[in-house]
Amino acid sequence: MTRGRDTSTHTEAVKSKAKGLGFDQCGIASVVLADPDDNLGRWLSHGYHGTMGWMAKTHAIRQDVRQKIPDAESVVVLAKNYYSPRPEKGPDEGRIASYAWGRDYHRALRKPLRRLVQFIDKLEENTHSYGSVDTGPVLERTWAARAGVGSIGKNSLALTRSMGSWFFLATVITTVKLDADQPAEDICGTCRxxxxxxxxxxxxxxxxxxxxxxxxxxxxxxxxxxxxxxxxxxxxxxxxxxxxxxxxxxxxxxxxxxxxxxxxxxxxxxxxxxxxxxxxxxxxxxxxxxxxxxxxxxxxxxxxxxxxxxxxxxxxx
Ligand code: B12
Structure with a gap:
């Protein structure tokens, strides 16, 4: 089998596995510098991270996933819809953001993500991959946009035409070469x-x-x-x-x-x-x-x- 055929077969297999594991969307980006204009650096220099010192400490690794996996080729981006409408609210009640109404998503997505990593690591010999949800040093939304999973909205959230922005993101950085998707385009237009x-x-x-x-x-x-x-x-x-x-x-x-x-x-x-x-x-x-x-x-x-x-x-x- 030629390398090109392997790549497309592997790509289809990864996407179908992700779907089988319950992810609503899966897209792929080739490894490059995540944020060549260093928007993250500008954000940090303004102090927009507040007391989240871990954002500054991991600046370099967030910019370049090869600092995590040196021979990384692809970033697999996964989205999981969490939307449900807010139950009617009484006057003595406050509001909790909807992503936090149920089970912690870090826990809920851990197992399917681990399974996907194991699956990818078996595609070829000497493969290694790193899967993370939220807490890993990965610019998840930037990769979501590169992998065509979601455009970045003016509120900075990744959003799609079908799910809006009510979804969690997870990523797998891998040494396996997969076919990249088209990046997502801006869908905010003049809306503010x-x-x-x-x-x-x-x-x-x-x-x-x-x-x-x-x-x-x-x-x-x-x-x-x-x-x-x-x-x-x-x-x-x-x-x-x-x-x-x-x-x-x-x-x-x-x-x-x-x-x-x-x-x-x-x-x-x-x-x-x-x-x-x-x-x-x-x-x-x-x-x-x-x-x-x-x-x-x-x-x-x-x-x-x-x-x-x-x-x-x-x-x-
Ligand atoms: C730190 C953090 C926060 C911080 C800072 C938020 C922020 N906007 O950065 C706080 C605590 C405020 C926060 C809040 C929320 N968060 Co949060 N957070 C993160 C975390 C850990 C890192 C985000 C980050 O890298 N910020 C740094 C900035 C610089 O990055 P960025 O905003 O993504 O900007 C990039 C691009 O937008 C672009 N960019 C920047 N400036 C410019 C300018 C122009 C002109 C252009 C074109 C592009 C551009 O470049 C940047 C770098 O590539 C991610 C998980 C992860 N590992 O990525 C979750 C994450 C972003 N959070 C998430 C969620 C759900 C939320 C909340 C909705 C929770 C809630 N309901 O309260 C809110 C949303 C608030 C908001 N509007 O941002 C989800 C978002 C899912 C999605 N659909 O996008 C994530 C991805 C976690 C996950 N795994 O699901 N969060």
């Missing part, structure tokens, strides 16, 4: 709905998010005090934020996920604010075990609930 809707002005210019102003960063990653000037903008969000996605016209076409793992657990989409504010640490850990919400920790979630209570007109001592 996300920039105009962000209550804290976090999208400082199209495609660029300043984490310091982003409700998602403040409610999940910031371990200290939330700056007073941002409190009002947080509204009733207590973990993450979906505003820049909710207003995106492409998200009108989103279809519900078939993955029951991501459906909202009882009280997790719109938690009672008083209940959250007064929850003790043990109850918090038990209630949110195995979900992304644990990342904010008890101290962060009670802090967030207090801010939200203030915003819905409840006095908090």
């Amino acid at each position: 709905a996300c920039l105009d809707a962000c209550p804290t002005g976090a999208i400082v210019e199209p495609y660029v998010v300043d984490s310091n102003r982003c409700i998602s960063y403040q409610t999940i990653e910031n371990r200290g005090e939330v700056p007073e000037a941002l409190h009002k903008g947080h509204g009733d969000w207590v973990f993450g934020c979906d505003i820049c996605q909710e207003v995106c016209p492409w998200n009108r076409f989103a279809c519900e996920t078939e993955e029951t793992d991501f459906l909202p657990r009882e009280g997790h989409a719109n938690p009672n604010l008083e209940g959250l504010r007064s929850m003790d640490e043990e109850t918090f850990n038990r209630e949110f075990e195995g979900t992304p919400v644990r990342r904010a920790k008890h101290a962060g979630m009670t802090r967030n609930a207090k801010i939200a209570l203030g915003n819905v007109g409840k006095t908090v001592d």
Whole structure:
């Protein structure tokens, strides 16, 4: 068999395996420098990463996946739809971002991703691959765009015509040479709905998010005090934020996920604010075990609930 035939057979096999493992989309990019204009470097130099020092520490490796796998040839990009509509919300309830309503996606995608890595590693001899979801030093959205899986929206999220932006990304960097897909093109046009809707002005210019102003960063990653000037903008969000996605016209076409793992657990989409504010640490850990919400920790979630209570007109001592 010629090398070219091998490549296309392997490509079809990888895509079909990814589909069989439950991924909604799979695209492939050839290995090049991820971000030759160094948008990441500019973002870091503005301090838009806030306290996420790990973003700065991994700058070089995020730019060049060959620092992870020296003889890497291809990046396989996978998308998994998590969309389901928000259950009706009561006046005493806050909001959790929809990606965090069910099982933690890092856990949910770990097994199918591992299986895909094992499959790819058996395609040829002496192959090695690195699979990761979110926490690996990989510019996932940049690769998603290169692999044709999703365009980058002005809110900086990867989005497609069929799923909108309600999907998780995962990648496999591999030494196997696969056929690359056409990169995705911009589908935002002149729309600036996300920039105009962000209550804290976090999208400082199209495609660029300043984490310091982003409700998602403040409610999940910031371990200290939330700056007073941002409190009002947080509204009733207590973990993450979906505003820049909710207003995106492409998200009108989103279809519900078939993955029951991501459906909202009882009280997790719109938690009672008083209940959250007064929850003790043990109850918090038990209630949110195995979900992304644990990342904010008890101290962060009670802090967030207090801010939200203030915003819905409840006095908090
Ligand atoms: C750090 C991080 C955050 C930070 C910073 C967000 C940010 N915009 O960078 C915070 C905590 C704020 C965050 C929030 C959220 N996150 Co987050 N996050 C990440 C993480 C770990 C790294 C992102 C990153 O590299 N940022 C650095 C910047 C520079 O990169 P970038 O925005 O992708 O920019 C690239 C391009 O847009 C382009 N670019 C930059 N500037 C410019 C300018 C122009 C003119 C152009 C054309 C291009 C361009 O170049 C950059 C480099 O190539 C990724 C996982 C991963 N490993 O990639 C998840 C990830 C991006 N997050 C995800 C999610 C779901 C979210 C939230 C929706 C969660 C929520 N509901 O609260 C929000 C969305 C907020 C938002 N609008 O960004 C998903 C997104 C899936 C998708 N469909 O895109 C990811 C991919 C995790 C995953 N595996 O699924 N996140």
